[in-house]
Amino acid sequence: MDQLAALATFVRVVDEGSLSGAARSLPSSLTSVSRQLSALERHFGTQFVRRTTRRLALTDEGRMLYDRAKAILAEIKQVETALSASREVPAGRLRISAPTLIGRMLVAPILAEFLKRYPSLSVDLQIVDRTVDMLEEDIHVALRIGHLPDSGLVARRLADIRMIVCAAPSYLERRGTPATPAELTGHDCLAFSDTPGSGEWRFGKETGARSRVAISPRLWINSLDALFRAAEQGAGVVRLPSWLVKRELAAGRLVRILKDHEPAPSPLHLLFQSARLASPKTRVFADYLIERWRRADPFGSQPAGSSPDTAVSSQRTLRS
Structure with missing residues (x-):
């Protein structure tokens, strides 16, 4: 039998x-x-x-x-x-999901070269600040920030995203530099939100107590890079991903404050459905993204993909 x-x-x-x-x-x-x-x-x-x-x-x-x-x-x-x-030529349509800022600034600009390398591939890039259901929405590859719940997905850790508080030197000269998160209540805060109103920022060292500070934004915008430009012009204090403002910090156009109170960074993962892990089109995109980010080092940390592969629930890993 x-x-x-x-x-x-x-x-x-x-x-x-x-x-x-x-x-x-x-x-x-x-x-x-x-x-x-x-x-x-x-x-x-x-x-x-x-x-x-x-x-x-x-x-x-x-x-x-x-x-x-x-x-x-x-x-x-x-x-x-x-x-x-390994015997197949990558072909067909590859559906990618990414957070808005990373998708627009770090993924979209490298897709033209990717399509030149693989002329039989087409790409749909979905740029959204929400957790997509990869199975329901037929997403092959997703970039996601934050710690992952158990699931049937396979994940590869690419980088750590650190949120920092900063302001322009002109603003700090005019209003003073807050020494603790609690002092933000007396400052003009610039908030990222889809809904105007009050908000809160999280603080706390990687080891030790964590806290949330309520803020009343002087300015709210549902675009992080627009907030960053407003802060650069002296509009107030802003909380942004460090990779977005690293050039402005290096040039002194923005000043990092409350560094001792920053929360632990959040991981950025590349996610796959386990059934699609060995698909040539997902594999070549993962390799290409990691190759480009290793060279560009957009997050100013360890090279993309250099940390051990991580499997969520399924205990499978993506090849190096």
Whole structure:
């Protein structure tokens, strides 16, 4: 008996709800399907299916085998995909999701060269500041900031995103430099938000107590780079990702403040659906992004992709 073929037939019988339905969908003869199911039951020494004139019903052992067989067949399919991936030319449409600022400033500018390298590929870049459902929205690759919940996704850590507070020298000369987060209540704060009104900023060292400080923004904008320009012109105190303002900090156009109170950085991950991990188009994009970010070092930290690969729940990793 070909055990793998028999397991696949058993799963098809359960999915179709009948031996004849399985025979039609495989396609195979009804006799062959019945013979493989009987051989499987003899091999394991137990009954998996109770047959009646109207329907099939799984035994407890049958339900257990069905769940295990589905998982085994899925794993084998992924292995087949992985082994054939190196022989395939990346082609088709690649759907990418990224946070607005990173997508617009760090992903979109490198896509023209990517498309030149892979003329059989097309790209959809979705730039949104929300958590996308990769399965529901058919996203192949997603960039996501923050700690990840357990899921079936596979993740590769690319960088750490640190949020810092800064202001222009002209503003600090006029209004003074806050020494603690609590002193921000007396300052003109510039807030990133989709909804105007009050807000809060998180503070706290990587080790130690964390705190949230309520702010009443003098200016709110739903664009981080617009806020950054307003701060550069002396409008007030702003909280931004450090990578966005590293040139302005180096040139002295902005001054970093409250450094001792900054929260721990948030990780930036590249996410994949496990079933798409070995797909040539996702693999070449991951390699290309990491290659470009290693050279450009946009986050001013360790090179992109140099940290160990991280799997979320599934315990699978992307190749280096």
